[in-house]
Structures are given as structure tokens and as C-alpha cells.
Amino acid sequence: MEHVLNHSAELLILLFLIITFLMSFIDKVTDWKGNISFLKSHFSETFVVPLLPITLVLIVILEALTTLFCSLGIFEILAEKNTNYAQVGSIISCVILLLFLLGQRITKDFDGARNITIYFIVSVFAVFLFQN
Template identity: 70%
Template sequence: MNSILNHSTELLILIFLVITYIMSIIDKLSDWKGTILFLKSHFKNTFVLPLLPVTLVIILILELLTTVFCSLGIFEIITEKTTYFSLLGSVFSCLVLLLFLLGQRIAKDFEGARHITIYFTVSVFAVYLFQHHF
């Protein structure tokens, strides 16, 4: 119990990231056709359009890796008091969000790009925290 209380900030950030990416994965997989249709509309006048299905699979894999690493990080902090997987999950989260940001900028969706900043801030803070912790 002390481990949980002593590392509540780290655990809450990891839980936040796990929820974020699990929901993103579920949303994409539960409505694959809708997701593709939305993305085709979103990127209709860009060079990204022909790459959408492959890009979406890559994003899903990266989101899954992020979720797995952050989940392992929760377990790792509680049981072993280390942050290797937490750091990996946080770095992967930053990479995914940078890809999202790039996509929003390519689509000229500046409002969408601005919203990514919120998640990116949490992820970068997590990287900082896990690099300088324990």
C-alpha cells in the first residue's frame, strides 16, 4: 500500500495513458469502416490518403505497445519499484502523439493539433518523471 501512495502521481499518469489508448484502440476496432471513412474525408486532399489503411494498422500497433508498456509499468512500480516499462510506455505515447500531430498538421486541422498538446504534455511529463525517478 505504501508503494501505491508513494508513487500515486506516476500510477495516475500511467492509468490515464492506459485508459486513453485502450479507448482509442477500441474505438478504431469497433468501427473500422467508420474510422477509415472519417480518415479518408479528413485527409482527402493530402498525400496521406493512399497510405491510410497501412498507417492505421501501424498506429494501432503503436497504441497497443503503449498500452502494454504502461500497464506493465503500473505492475512494475507496485511490485518492483522500477520504471523501465513506464518509461517505454511514456516514450511510445509521445511517438504516437507526434504522429497524430503530424497528421493533423498535414490535414490542416489546427484545432485538432492543439488538442493533442494536452495529451502530449502529460506524456512528456511522464517521460521526465520516469527518467529521473527511483
């Protein structure tokens, strides 16, 4: 129990990232057409519309990897007192959020970009916590 308490910040951040990216992954997989439709509308006045399907596939893969590595990170912290998986999951989450930020900036959705920044701060903090 003491080990869990000593690593409570790390474990809570990993749970936050798992919930965030697992729910996003599930939404994209279960409502693929709805997501494509929304994105086509959101990016309608930009050059990225033809790239949306491949970009969404990339995002789904990265979200799955983030969820996997953060989940393995929890077990690794609890069992082996190591943070390698957690660090990889945190870094991938930062990459995803940077892609989201880029998309919001391309569409000039500055409120959306500001909202992504909140998630990015948590992810960067996780990367900082898991540095060896």
C-alpha cells in the same frame, strides 16, 4: 500503501495513458471501416490518403503496445519499484501523439493539433518522471 502514495503521480499518469490509448485502440479495432472512412474524408485534400490503411495499422499496433507497457509499468512500480516498462510505454505514447500532430498539421486542423498538445504534455511529463 505508502509505496502507492509515494508513486501516486506516476500511477495516475499511467492510468490516464492506459485509458486514453486502450479506448482509442478499441474504437479503431471495432469500427475499422468507420475510422478509415473518417480519415479518408479528413485527409481528402492531402497526399496521405493512399497511406491511411497502413498508417492506421501502425497506430493500432502502437496503441496496443502503449497500453501493454503502461499496464506492465503499473505492476512493475508496485511489485519491483522499477519504471522500465512505464518509461517505454510513455515514449511510445509520445510517438503516437507526434504522428497525430503531424496528421493534424498536414490537414491544417490547427484546433485538432492544439488538442493533441494537451495529451502530449502529459506524455512528455511521464517520460520525464520515469527517467532513471
